[in-house]
Amino acid sequence: MNDSQLNCTMPQSECTFCDQFRDHKNNGVGGSVFGQTFNRILWDDGSFVVVSALGALVEGWLLIVPREHFLSIANLPSNLRCRFLHLKNTVALILKETYSVDPIFFEHGSFSNELPGGACIVHAHLHAVPTSINLMPDLMNQLKPRPIKSIEALWETPPNKAYVYFEHPEKIPTIAEVNVYLPCQYLRRLIANRLGVPEQWNWRSNFQKTRIMNANSKLKNKFKAATDHRNL
Helix, strand or coil: CCHHHCECCCCHHHCHHHHHHHHHCCCHHHHHHHCCCCCCEEEECCCEEEEECCCCCCCCCEEEEECCCECCHHHCCHHHHHHHHHHHHHHHHHHHHHHCCCCEEEEEECCCCCCCCCCCCCCCCEEEECCCCCCHHHHHHHCCCEECCCCCHHHHCCCCCEEEEEECCCCCCEEEEECCCCCCCHHHHHHHHHHCCHHHCCCCCCCCHHHHHHHHHHHHHHHHHHHHCCCC
């Protein structure tokens, strides 16, 4: 797979992430929930945004989202990968400093609009969640993932199916390739179950505005400080 093949063919006008984050505007769902004066974006370098996730089941749940429209992190072109890895590491450090726990990372990696891999938005986005919850037993039981050395393996051997990527700070990262239907927001459902709030799995009906606003007030200056110290 070469870089010219990586862009999704779905028009940007049909993608809610493109609608929310292009042109540095607070459009789409975020703007309708919080109003145009509140900006969920914590960092924007022109290539990626870091944004508080709607429906945060724990405070500090973030998304790392490329501004350009790609299907999944596995589809990031080579010129964006180092930048992504550095940003991912900075996000982990800031969340650990703020919430005293190393975050888990996961992605529903879409392969096409028809095989979204559990994603309800077919635009690459990596979840970073400051929680010690380990979903590995659930994944091993349901999806039978295989270990990989790091998220970089997604680029060394790109999946040819939709996939679920999961990374726990104390475990070896795993990937499960799937060619069957997964429930929308599959990993959110697992986390909601583990937290004892299974009815709150759907971010579309449980926005968690207070958690998002609290997280932004705590994290905004830390991302700015990281930028000022040239860590971003």
